[in-house]
Amino acid sequence: xxxxxxxxxxxxxxxxxxxxxxxxxxxxxxxxxxxxxxxxxxxxxxxxxxxxxxxxxxxxxxxxxxxxxxxxxxxxxxxxxxxxxxxxxxxxxxxxxxxxxxxxxxxxxxxxxxxxxxxxxxxxxxxxxxxxxxxxxxxxxxxxxxxxxxxxxxxxxxxxxxxxxxxxxxxxxxxxxxxxxxxxxxxxxxxxxxxxxxxxxxxxxxxxxxxxxxxxxxxxxxxxxxxxxxxxxxxxxxxxxxxxxxxxxxxxxxxxxxxxxxxxxxxxxxxxxxxxxxxxxxxxxxxxxxxxxxxxxxxxxxxxxxxxxxxxxxxxxxxxxxxxxxxxxxxxxxxxxxxxxxxxxxxxxxxxxxxxxxxxxxxxxxxxxxxxxxxxxxxxxxxxxxxxxxxxxxxxxxxxxxxxxxxxxxxxxxxxxxxxxxxxxxxxxxxxxxxxxxxxxxxxxxxxxxxxxxxxxxxxxxxxxxxxxxxxxxxxxxxxxxxxxxxxxxxxx
Numbered sequence: 001x002x003x004x005x006x007x008x009x010x011x012x013x014x015x016x017x018x019x020x021x022x023x024x025x026x027x028x029x030x031x032x033x034x035x036x037x038x039x040x041x042x043x044x045x046x047x048x049x050x051x052x053x054x055x056x057x058x059x060x061x062x063x064x065x066x067x068x069x070x071x072x073x074x075x076x077x078x079x080x081x082x083x084x085x086x087x088x089x090x091x092x093x094x095x096x097x098x099x100x101x102x103x104x105x106x107x108x109x110x111x112x113x114x115x116x117x118x119x120x121x122x123x124x125x126x127x128x129x130x131x132x133x134x135x136x137x138x139x140x141x142x143x144x145x146x147x148x149x150x151x152x153x154x155x156x157x158x159x160x161x162x163x164x165x166x167x168x169x170x171x172x173x174x175x176x177x178x179x180x181x182x183x184x185x186x187x188x189x190x191x192x193x194x195x196x197x198x199x200x201x202x203x204x205x206x207x208x209x210x211x212x213x214x215x216x217x218x219x220x221x222x223x224x225x226x227x228x229x230x231x232x233x234x235x236x237x238x239x240x241x242x243x244x245x246x247x248x249x250x251x252x253x254x255x256x257x258x259x260x261x262x263x264x265x266x267x268x269x270x271x272x273x274x275x276x277x278x279x280x281x282x283x284x285x286x287x288x289x290x291x292x293x294x295x296x297x298x299x300x301x302x303x304x305x306x307x308x309x310x311x312x313x314x315x316x317x318x319x320x321x322x323x324x325x326x327x328x329x330x331x332x333x334x335x336x337x338x339x340x341x342x343x344x345x346x347x348x349x350x351x352x353x354x355x356x357x358x359x360x361x362x363x364x365x366x367x368x369x370x371x372x373x374x375x376x377x378x379x380x381x382x383x384x385x386x387x388x389x390x391x392x393x394x395x396x397x398x399x400x401x402x403x404x405x406x407x408x409x410x411x412x413x414x415x416x417x418x419x420x421x422x423x424x425x426x427x428x429x430x431x432x433x434x435x436x437x438x439x440x441x442x443x444x445x446x447x448x449x450x451x452x453x454x455x456x457x458x459x460x461x462x463x464x465x466x467x468x469x470x471x472x473x474x475x476x477x478x479x480x481x482x483x484x485x486x487x488x489x490x491x492x493x
Contacts, residue, residue: 006132006136010129010132010133013125013128013132014026014029014120014125014129016125017119019119019120019122020119020120021119024234027234028116028117028234028237029118029119029120030129031237032112032113033129033130034241035112035240035241035244036063036067037067037134037137037139038137038139038244038245039109040068041137042139042244043055054102056095056103056106057109061085061086061089061090066078066086067130067134068134074124074126074127075123075124075127076123078126078127082126083118086118087113087116087117090110091110091114092110093106093109093110095107095110101250104252108250108251108252111256112236112256113237114256115237115256116237169196169197169360170279170324171359171402172199172203173402173404173406174324174355174402175200175203176203176407177407178277178322178324178372179200179204179207179277179322180207180411181322181351181372181414182321182372183207183320184208184277185208185212186218186225187221188225188275189227190204190225190226190227190273191227191229191278192227192229192276192277192278193228193229193276193278193307193310193311194229194278194279194307195228195229195230195235195239195278196235196239196279197235197238197239197242198228200277200278200279201228201239201243201254202242202243204277205222205246208222208225209222223248223250226243226253227253227254227255228253228255229254229255229257229259230254230255230256231256231257231258236256239251259310260290260306260307260310261290261293263293264295264309264310264313267310267313267314271314272316272319273315273316273319274315274316274319274320275319275320276321276323277323278307278311280303280304280308281304282302282324282325282329282366290306291306294306294309297335297338298339298342300335304329305329305335305336305339307323308323308325308329308339312342312343312347316375317375318374319375319376320373320374321347321371321373321374321375322370322371322372323370324368324369324370324371325368325369325371326366326368327367327368328366329369329445330352330369330445330446331444333442337442340443340445344378344435344439344443345378345379346378347373347374347375347378347379348373348374348376348377348378348379348380348417349373349379350372350373350379350381350382350421351370351382351384351414351421352371352382352383352385353370353385353387354367354385354386355368355369356387356388356396358395358397359396361395361397374417379435380435381432381435382432382435382438382447383421383430383431383432384431384432384433384447385410385413385430386429386430386449387410387429409429413425413427428449428451429449431447431449431450431451
């Protein structure tokens with residue numbers, strides 16, 4: 001049975017290999033092997049269910065042929081096979097087949113291996129790793145599948161700690177809460193335009209499957225409704241594997257691309273979706289030229305701002321979104337102001353959940369917020385909810401992470417958009433701000449909790465007045481010092 005100690009022992013073997021440098025490469029090496037093992041396990045299941053099933057893989061590339069036998073090829077023979085046959089073969093795999101599903105399976109395999117690498121140099125150590133995976137991983141056992149899903153989740157966290165993917169791992173309680181509140185229904189298209197390793201999409205799959213899937217036809221509808229895009233190769237491979245782990249047989253809707261690299265105007269009605277849940281990268285800049293894909297009014301190289309514009313554009317009328325954004329978006333000016341004006345005027349930004357510090361530790365200490373909005377009608381009021389730490393907790397860390405139960409008060413308070421959230425009431429954590437107030441503050445959304453004893457303001461006028469007051473105090477102090485020095489100099493012999 002696969003356990004966390006199994007993964008640790010595999011990585012210990014990899015550490016002996018001179019070709020693997022750091023945790024990111026070790027995880028990348030491990031995941032392409034796991035992908036092929038998991039795919040082979042699924043093929044065994046498909047072969048039982050369908051007498052006419054035919055693998056998209058040439059026979060020699062199937063896990064059962066080159067990896068399953070513990071006494072099989074090893075050393076230089078195995079290393080040469082991987083480098084000179086398996087990888088070139090999978091990276092150039094022709095999507096042939098008798099039907100579309102067979103062609104799609106081949107396409108998925110080719111896509112996930114386009115930028116995968118065999119980092120290991122020792123064929124003997126590769127054999128040890130392969131044997132460990134073969135002994136421990138059996139994806140066709142339900143209990144094993146669930147346990148491995150939990151271990152895979154830990155792998156994704158560790159990838160972020162390795163600092164290679166560039167995005168922040170979103171804590172599971174946050175993704176579950178966001179998905180639950182937007183409530184994607186069966187038949188609705190769900191998109192994460194910066195899907196990373198697939199955390200939001202797996203939560204959406206679990207939510208829809210648990211609440212709405214009742215028949216085989218329902219499951220087929222779910223399979224076709226999940227969409228994601230990830231521009232970096234390793235997170236894309238991790239996400240594709242994650243989709244298979246969560247029962248998406250052919251994850252062709254998980255694209256290896258950059259959603260921002262396409263001109264906004266080229267996204268037409270066929271690209272519109274019902275639900276978007278995402279944690280777009282923030283704090284970074286896009287490459288030169290990306291901003292030219294957007295209207296001049298919104299041109300910036302700041303990634304989070306561009307994604308907010310894209311999300312508003314991609315939603316259908318009546319479509320719902322939930323996304324993570326940093327404080328800087330809320331109080332930022334210039335282009336940020338124009339983007340927020342568009343948001344307030346074209347969408348109902350009904351809720352902002354203000355998260356406490358440390359939610360994304362150790363990846364970033366930036367303060368973050370959860371924004372929930374529906375496209376199609378302007379905002380009248382924005383409800384704010386300040387998410388508190390649990391009693392006795394002063395910050396989150398590895399030994400004391402955020403728990404899903406913490407969001408139960410928000411869920412009880414939430415109400416429904418259909419009733420205009422009329423059941424919501426102000427309390428020590430919740431307050432309401434009108435769109436008129438927001439416009440008067442030049443679309444500054446950084447409203448602090450009025451019930452909090454210490455309210456820090458980012459109001460531009462107040463900040464300017466405070467700055468001028470401090471400057472005047474400094475000038476007065478300097479004048480007094482000059483007077484004292486001058487007096488002292490005049491009195492000296």
